[in-house]
Amino acid sequence: MWQANCRRMHNIADWISGTVMGGCVGRSRMDGPGSAHGSTRTKKRGARNEPLKKDRPKWKSEYPMTEGQLRSKRDEFWDTAPAFDGRKEIWDALRAAALALECNDLELAQAIVDGACITLPHGSLTESYDELGNRYQLPAYTLAPPVNLITETSGESKLSESAQKQAQPPPSREEFQLRVRLSTGKDVHLTASLADSIAVLKKQLEKQEDIEVIRQRWFFSGKLLTDKTRLQDAKIQKDYVVQVIVNINPSVIPN
Template sequence: MGVTHSRDYSYHAADPSYKAIRTSRNEPLKKEGPKWKSEVPMTEGQLRGKRDEFWDTAPAFDGRKEIWDALRAAVLALECNDLELAQAIVDGACITLPHGSLTESYDELGNRYQLPAYTLAHPLNLLTDPSCDALVSVHTETRAPEPLPRQDFRLRVRLSTGKDLRLRATMADSICELKKRLEEQEEIDAAHQRWFFSGKLLTDQTRLQDTKIQKEFVLQVIVNQPPPVLTG
């Protein structure tokens, strides 16, 4: 993983007489994920743990952290069946997809990124554990999160436009409230904002205290502005 080569050429390094071949193809992102089967059947929880472990260590591989973050955000958008958002994330990060799949991609510097199948799709032999689901449901119903005091701080926000800024926030604020605050400060319609933290898409109902964010961490905001209306 993390092999680096020119974006516009592919090489056959095993052959000493290899030739550079022009391969500047970039396909649109496909919705369908790879079909695969786990050697050892796993539950949904085990799959999530395996994915989190990969994404937590991915920036340590060759390549750029911001591209790994963009790939994770695109994967999560696909999980939410939002192909348009996933494509916008890929395009915004200048990521090239030779096969229209996130399994293999390149950034504008030519760095190669490979995502294992388990990050993109469930295995065909995924196990279900009703008893585990029941325990999670009971735990959720009986243990509500304790509210945190409303102490203001300056939240660090990074827009997909490349701009970094700070918003007044408290840990009790919801993403919906923060979207409105960003709209007031930067005139970006709340309906055109998608908020992410650690590669996870945050819903409007999510509160900062639910994300376990620390005050110096950064929230990412994908801005999907509608195209300008042409007149005359």
């Protein structure tokens, strides 16, 4: 997995060097080290810039995680993170820097961060700012594997999935009002239970707001929710807010 990550990192880094990094370097030269514009950006961001540290966060998954599960979890984050806040080119630069750091190429990671004009107030990719003052936060699982990462084999994968299902308590049938925030800015309340799947709730939203199922994309904590996901699986509770992106053109929305 990590060899594949290194290859992906170099591919992304090549793209970063020709777009994000090139544009930022050009602006830096034009502004000059003593320009008022450069000083304004620093004051607006209000954070000191520390060099990137080699230390990576240590974290433990709720259950033993395979490399494939970790890769899927990361892909879901990187694919959905730009949907709500920040600039896509900065997210791409952070992704390349995270891969470079995991491949122990600190020099390349620092070059990507500097080239994209990303400020690190603590010397870590867990919190950063772009030149416009936008804040970016990366979860620990995007920067390092868990301490309980296991080697994936077909037998162990099935055993792990079986253990996870047995460990989960039966879903509650008690109904509550689920708050759903549409990308149009409207908040909607749906009658739901922890046992309900996203597919069921999509149909309910369609009946209530006349929004076709194919036009709905449900997200929670930056993660895309599949139709088979139950509220309990995503740990969505009564007082939580679920985001729904309503697409105007349903032909481009995969189910």
